[in-house]
Amino acid sequence: MLFQVENLTSGYGKIDVVRDLSLHVDDGEHVGLFGPNGHGKTTLLRTISGLIETKAGKVTFQGEDITNLDARKIVARGLIHVPQGNQLFPRMSVQENLTLGAYVARTDKHKSSNFEKVFSLFPRLKERLTQRAQTLSGGERQMLSIGVGLMGMPELLILDEPSVGLAPIIKEELARAIAEIAASGVTMIVVDQDVELLLGICERLYLIEKGTVSLETADVSQVDQAEILEMYFGKVT
Amino acid sequence: MSLEAIVAIIAGGLVSGSLYALMASGLSLVWGTVRMFNFAHGALVMVGAYSAWYMSNRGGLAKALQPLGKSIIESSENSGALGGLLLPLGEWLVSMRGGFGLVLGVPFAILCCGLVGYVMYVLLVKPFVGKPGADLVVIITTIAGASFMQNGVQVIFGPRYKQLDRILTGPPLQVLETAIGLQEVLVIVLTPVALLLLHFFLKHSKLGMAIRAVAQNDDFAHLVGINVGQIYPLTFVVSSILAGLCGVMLGGLFFILPTMGAQELLFAFVVVVFGGLGSLPGTIIGAYVIGFIRESSAYIFSLYWAPVVLFATLILVLIFRPRGLMGGEES
Numbered sequence: 001m002l003f004q005v006e007n008l009t010s011g012y013g014k015i016d017v018v019r020d021l022s023l024h025v026d027d028g029e030h031v032g033l034f035g036p037n038g039h040g041k042t043t044l045l046r047t048i049s050g051l052i053e054t055k056a057g058k059v060t061f062q063g064e065d066i067t068n069l070d071a072r073k074i075v076a077r078g079l080i081h082v083p084q085g086n087q088l089f090p091r092m093s094v095q096e097n098l099t100l101g102a103y104v105a106r107t108d109k110h111k112s113s114n115f116e117k118v119f120s121l122f123p124r125l126k127e128r129l130t131q132r133a134q135t136l137s138g139g140e141r142q143m144l145s146i147g148v149g150l151m152g153m154p155e156l157l158i159l160d161e162p163s164v165g166l167a168p169i170i171k172e173e174l175a176r177a178i179a180e181i182a183a184s185g186v187t188m189i190v191v192d193q194d195v196e197l198l199l200g201i202c203e204r205l206y207l208i209e210k211g212t213v214s215l216e217t218a219d220v221s222q223v224d225q226a227e228i229l230e231m232y233f234g235k236v237t
Numbered sequence: 238m239s240l241e242a243i244v245a246i247i248a249g250g251l252v253s254g255s256l257y258a259l260m261a262s263g264l265s266l267v268w269g270t271v272r273m274f275n276f277a278h279g280a281l282v283m284v285g286a287y288s289a290w291y292m293s294n295r296g297g298l299a300k301a302l303q304p305l306g307k308s309i310i311e312s313s314e315n316s317g318a319l320g321g322l323l324l325p326l327g328e329w330l331v332s333m334r335g336g337f338g339l340v341l342g343v344p345f346a347i348l349c350c351g352l353v354g355y356v357m358y359v360l361l362v363k364p365f366v367g368k369p370g371a372d373l374v375v376i377i378t379t380i381a382g383a384s385f386m387q388n389g390v391q392v393i394f395g396p397r398y399k400q401l402d403r404i405l406t407g408p409p410l411q412v413l414e415t416a417i418g419l420q421e422v423l424v425i426v427l428t429p430v431a432l433l434l435l436h437f438f439l440k441h442s443k444l445g446m447a448i449r450a451v452a453q454n455d456d457f458a459h460l461v462g463i464n465v466g467q468i469y470p471l472t473f474v475v476s477s478i479l480a481g482l483c484g485v486m487l488g489g490l491f492f493i494l495p496t497m498g499a500q501e502l503l504f505a506f507v508v509v510v511f512g513g514l515g516s517l518p519g520t521i522i523g524a525y526v527i528g529f530i531r532e533s534s535a536y537i538f539s540l541y542w543a544p545v546v547l548f549a550t551l552i553l554v555l556i557f558r559p560r561g562l563m564g565g566e567e568s
Contacts, residue, residue, distance in 0.1 A: 051459060075462035083460060089453040092446075100450050103443070104462040152461065 001060075002027040002187055003079075003156050008057035010047040016055065017043040019211040025156065025189060030182045032198030033191045035208035041191050042084055044208070045160050049081035050074045062155065076104045078155030082145050084191075085164060090134035094125055097133050097144055101151030110153060118147040121177050139170035143177070150181070157181070158189045163197050175200055244415040246532045252421050252490070253504075254528025255428035259483035260501055261508035261520045262435065263476030269452040269515035270472040271366070273375045277357060279502030280383035281350055281477045285484025286493045287390055288349035290399050293342030295335045306330030339404055339485075346481050354477025357382055358470045366469065391495040398492035401485070424486045431482055432521060438475070439517070448472055452515065504531070507551055512562050519563030526562075 003025040011017035017040045025031050033041055046052045048059055050071035059067045061079050075081075089097050098118060102111050119126040122143040128136060133144060142162055149157055162178060163171045175197050182188055182201050192198055198205060207215040260282065267275050291297035309327030336342075361378040365371040405419040439445040450458045451468045458465055480498075487497060504527065512523025527547060534546035554561065 049460060051456065070464075071459040072462045072464050075460065081460050083457065087454065087457045087460070089450050089457065091453055092449065096446065100446060100458075100461050100463075103447070148461065 001025075002029075002062060003189075004058075004060040005044075005048065006058045006060070008044070008047060008059065009055045010043060010052050010057075011055070012043075012052070017211050018047060020057070021208075021212045022057075023206055023213055023216075025187060028185060028187055029204065030188045030190065030202045032195075032202035032205040033189065033208055034193065034195055034198060034205060035214075037193075039209050040211035041208050042160055043211075045081055045083075045158055045189075045191065048074075048158070049079065072104075075152060076106065078106075078153060079158070080149045080152045080154035080156070081158045082149040082160060082162070084160040086138075086141050086145075088133040088141060088144055088148070091132055093130050093132055094136070094144055095129045097148055098125075098151050101148035102153075104152060107151065107153045111151075114151050114153065118150050121150070121180060122147055139166050139174065142166065142174060146174075146177070146181075154186055156187045156189070158191075160191045161193065162190065163192055163194050171197070240413055241415045242536060244413050244417075246529070246536055248412070248415070248417045248421060248425070249532035249535075250525065250529035251425045252528070253531055254525035255424050256483055256486060256501060257504055257508045257528055258432060258521050258524035259428060259479050259486070260505040261512070261524050262432065262517060263479035264505055265509050265512070265515060265517055265520040266448070266479075267472055267476045268509065269517075270448055271362070271469050273362065273372050274379075274506075275357075275362075275473070275476070276376055276379040276502070277361070277383040277386065278379075278476070278480055278505065279498030280386040281353060281357075281480035282484040282487060282498030282501060283390065283493075283495060284353050284386060285346045285350045285481030286401070286488035286497060287394060287399075287484075288481075289339065289342040289346035289485045289488060290401055290493055291342075291394075292345040293336050293339045293402055294399070296399075297336065299333050299336045302330050303334055306333075336402070339402060342401070343485055346485050347478050350477045350481030350484070351474045353386075354473045354480075355470055357477070358473040362469070362473070387495045394495075396495070398494050399488075400492055401488040403489065420489050424490065427486070431479070435475075435479070435517075444468075444471060448475070504547070507547060510561055511551055511554055513560055516561070516563040519561060523562055 001024055005021060005023050008021045009016055009019055019040075021040075021044060023031070023033075033044075035041060043052065047054055050066075050069055050073070054067050057067070058065060061074070061077060064077075066074055066077065066079070089100060092100070098115065099111075102108070102114060107114065124140055125143055125147055128140065133141065136144060146159065146162065149159075159178065162174055166174065171194070178188075178190065178197075179201050188201070190198060190201055195205075205217045206213050260278065264275060264278055267273060267278075306327045306329075309323050310331065313324040313327060357379070361382045362375055365374045365378070368374070403420055405423060407419055409416040409418045410422055411417075437445075439449055447458070447463045447468050448471065450461070450463055451465055451472075455465055458468075483501070484498065487493075487501070491497070505524075508523045508527050509520055511527060512519035512521070530547055530550055531543045535543045538546065
C-alpha cells in the first residue's frame, strides 16, 4: 500500500474538522473524494501535506510514518498537493512558477524533461511562458497549478477541486489532461464536487461527510451513477 | 535657478537617493517576506560603518594587533624552525599598523552585518513569528535591539566621531562648473551595481526566488517544498547586508557615530510607504524621487524644511494613491 490515513483527527484551534478519518491508496490507483462543501475535504488534504497539525491518528506514505512531518519534507518524498483555487505565485511568470515547482533537489536532473511533459500536457502554458500568473484565465491558472505539481515529480499527486469554477469546455479539457496524467501511471487522489469528472478518472470513491468517510465504493465500474447521486443527495422520493 | 544649482541638486539627489535605496530596499524586502518592520535597520547601518572603520582604520583592529605582532616577532627569535614560519606573520601584523584598508574593511562590514542580522532575527524576531500581534511585538523588540547596539558601540568605541578613509583621492569632478566630490561619485555609481546584484539574486538564484515565493504566497511556498522557516532569517541577512553597504557609504561621506542611521531610517520608512509596501521597484524609484525632493527643497527653502516638504508629499501621495507608487506590484 502506497498511502494510508488511519483514524486521523485535525482541525483549527479547538475545533476538529476532520474526525477519525481513515482511507488508503494503493500504488498506481486513482482515488476520488467527494462530498458537500465545508465537511473537511480540504482540511484533510492540508493535514496530509503537513500544513495543519495532526491531532490524532497516523499518516503513512511509502511504508513510512509521515504524520506531522514538515511540509517540505513531505514534498521531498514525492507527495505533492496541488491546492484549491489559484494558489500560485501571482506576480511571477508561468516559467518561474514551474521552476519553483521543481524546488526539491530530487527533481534537479529531470527539470528539462519535466518542463517538456508539462508543455505537452498543457500547450497553452508554453504560449504564456513569460506572462504573470495573476494575468492568466481561471482555467490556465488551474493548468499551471497542476503543472507546478507535476514539476515536483509526484509519487502521489493530490488535486484539490481542479474543476471548481471553470466553464464546461475548459473543464472538459482539464479532465482530459488529468485522465492523461492518471494513464501515465501517476498515483492520484482527486477531490472534486463533480462526481462525473471523478468517475472518468478514478477506480474508487470515498464520500466525505462531517469530517469522516461516510461511504466507500469498492469499484466505480460496478456502481452506476444514479447510486452515487443517491449517496450524495439521499434517496429521491 | 542657475544651471549650477540644478547640477548640484541632481548630484545631491542621486547621492541621497542611493543611500535611501540601499536602506529602504532591505526594509521593503523584510516587510514583503516576513511582514514585519525592522526598527533596528538604522542600527545595522551604524554597525556596517563601525565594522568597516574597525577593519580599515589604523585606530581599529590594526592597533589592537600591534602588541601581538611584536610578541610574535620576539618569541620567533628563540623558537627555531617554527619561528621562521611565524616571523613573517608578526612582521606583517606590525607592517599593517596603518590599518587593513577598505579592501578588507568593506567585506568585513558585510560579514558583520550579515551575522548581526542573523543573530537579531534569532533573538528578536523568531520567538514571535506566527504568534498573534507579532508585528507589534517585533517593533518593540527591534527598537530595544537598536538601542542595545547603539549603546554597545558607544561603550566599545567611545563617543568620538570617526570617519572612513577615502577610497578615491583627488580633485572633485567638475560637471558644468559644479564640483562633485569623488566619494559622492562613487556612491552614485556603486549603488545601482549593488541594486542590480540584488535584482539578479532575487530573480535568478534558487534562494532569491524562494524569498519572492514566500513573499507572494507562503502557503504555496510550503507546498513546493521551500523551507519557509529558513527563508525568514535569510531575508534578514540579505537586508542587513544592504544596510551595511549603506553604512559604509555613509561613513565615507559623513562622520560615524553611534546614533547614525536613525535619520536615514526615518526617510527609508517614508520611501517604503511612498514606493508601495513590499514593492522593490517602487521602493527604488521612490528612494530616488524622495532624494530629489529632499535636495531640491533643501535648496529652495532650507535643509530644515526638507522633512516638512517630504512628509507633505507623502501625505498627498497617500491621499491619491493609498497603496503608494507601485503598491501591489512585483515584490
